[in-house]
Amino acid sequence: MSAKKITVNLFERSYPIIIQKNGFQQLGRLLKKMQLGNAACIITNSRVQALYGKELALSLTRNGIATSFIRIADSEKSKSAKVYFDTVTKISKIDTKKRLFLIAFGGGVAGDLCGFIAATYKRGINYIQVPTTLLAQVDSAIGGKTAIDLASGKNLLGAFCQPRLVYSNLSLLQSLPKRQIRSGIAEIVKYGVISDKKLFGYIEKNYKKILKLDPNALLYLVASASRIKADVVSRDERETLGLRAVLNFGHTIGHALETATKYNKLNHGEAVSIGMTAAAQIARQMGLLKQETFLRIEQLLKHMDLPVKTKNSNFRAVLKAFYRDKKFIRGKVRMVLPTRLGHVIVTEDIPLNLIKTVIKNRVVS
Numbered sequence: 001m002s003a004k005k006i007t008v009n010l011f012e013r014s015y016p017i018i019i020q021k022n023g024f025q026q027l028g029r030l031l032k033k034m035q036l037g038n039a040a041c042i043i044t045n046s047r048v049q050a051l052y053g054k055e056l057a058l059s060l061t062r063n064g065i066a067t068s069f070i071r072i073a074d075s076e077k078s079k080s081a082k083v084y085f086d087t088v089t090k091i092s093k094i095d096t097k098k099r100l101f102l103i104a105f106g107g108g109v110a111g112d113l114c115g116f117i118a119a120t121y122k123r124g125i126n127y128i129q130v131p132t133t134l135l136a137q138v139d140s141a142i143g144g145k146t147a148i149d150l151a152s153g154k155n156l157l158g159a160f161c162q163p164r165l166v167y168s169n170l171s172l173l174q175s176l177p178k179r180q181i182r183s184g185i186a187e188i189v190k191y192g193v194i195s196d197k198k199l200f201g202y203i204e205k206n207y208k209k210i211l212k213l214d215p216n217a218l219l220y221l222v223a224s225a226s227r228i229k230a231d232v233v234s235r236d237e238r239e240t241l242g243l244r245a246v247l248n249f250g251h252t253i254g255h256a257l258e259t260a261t262k263y264n265k266l267n268h269g270e271a272v273s274i275g276m277t278a279a280a281q282i283a284r285q286m287g288l289l290k291q292e293t294f295l296r297i298e299q300l301l302k303h304m305d306l307p308v309k310t311k312n313s314n315f316r317a318v319l320k321a322f323y324r325d326k327k328f329i330r331g332k333v334r335m336v337l338p339t340r341l342g343h344v345i346v347t348e349d350i351p352l353n354l355i356k357t358v359i360k361n362r363v364v365s
């Protein structure tokens, strides 16, 4: 099998996730059939455009869809109010007679910005996601959370806006820097721990193949992870039922680590890897998780060359960031803790001293 299809079920806003081992041929044909519009504005950066822009554009023009590119800088700084205004201004200039839709072509940065533009320009227009990083394919491109950053914090200005299609072409991952690959793998390990014991076992067994980007292994991983994310989003689109909260496993302490290192020493996946190990350690010390399972989680992350401790951070700074987090309410913090592989609980019943001890243990000075 070289392709898989998964559906995000949201009634009239349902959409498919198509995962292809390679090629864009099917994308142009699909877009023609979907009749989203006859002109596509592709939001990307110059690196991704240089690597794959021609191939993407060709598949669209062959199917009667005109294309234009808008390039944003290759940086988280592109998720800013300035870049947002500059980009919508450019879009309004090319938005003439044709029916325009947007394509987010890149990692989470292009995806989040493009999605926020699609949510707000003309009170909402169609967009699709063509994710080019592993993290975007298994996480940010699915679920319709769109946002830009403000000086006071990340993702503060945003909206829920579902794409009409997610098209993941796995061959694009071959050019991704290894560190970026590992960042995506951390999120996939997360999906295994929270709801898929089989996926966890597969990564344990095939970690060498995965690190070599074997196409069959990637197809299995991206499809399994996308299915879990699609399922959670289908059941709790706007995070109102508390179900989507399970996706935060590893992210409470992970975010504190990212903030404390000012987003430049640890990337997102690395911070989440340490965060997951810390959450598993807390669960173990509370008697919720077997020692053997804690060790399997820690060992798997190590096998994937992901950190489970860091020297790049200062304990006090991490603790400060942790206390400031919005998840911290009335002296209690809500965390996602694993109880066995494939199962987690969301709880506020955690001794603060235990959290502190575990953070201290993970942030070695």
Ligand SMILES: NC(=O)c1ccc[n+]([C@@H]2O[C@H](COP(=O)([O-])OP(=O)(O)OC[C@H]3O[C@@H](n4cnc5c(N)ncnc54)[C@H](O)[C@@H]3O)[C@@H](O)[C@H]2O)c1
Pocket (backbone or CB within 6 Å): 045, 047, 048, 051, 074, 075, 076, 079, 106, 107, 108, 109, 110, 112, 132, 133, 135, 136, 139, 140, 141, 142, 143, 144, 145, 146, 147, 154, 155, 172, 173, 174, 175, 176, 177, 180, 183
């Ligand atoms: N919306 C959501 O639900 C959600 C979820 C998780 C993360 N995010 C957001 O995602 C962003 C991070 O996303 P990211 O990790 O994909 O980062 P990114 O978009 O910055 O991409 C990482 C790097 O990879 C390069 N790149 C992309 N595709 C490539 C390819 N195929 N070959 C070679 N290089 C390539 C990019 O140019 C960039 O330098 C953050 O802003 C985060 O807030 C959003």
Ligand SMILES: [Zn+2]
Pocket (backbone or CB within 6 Å): 139, 187, 251, 268, 272
């Ligand atoms: Zn994440």
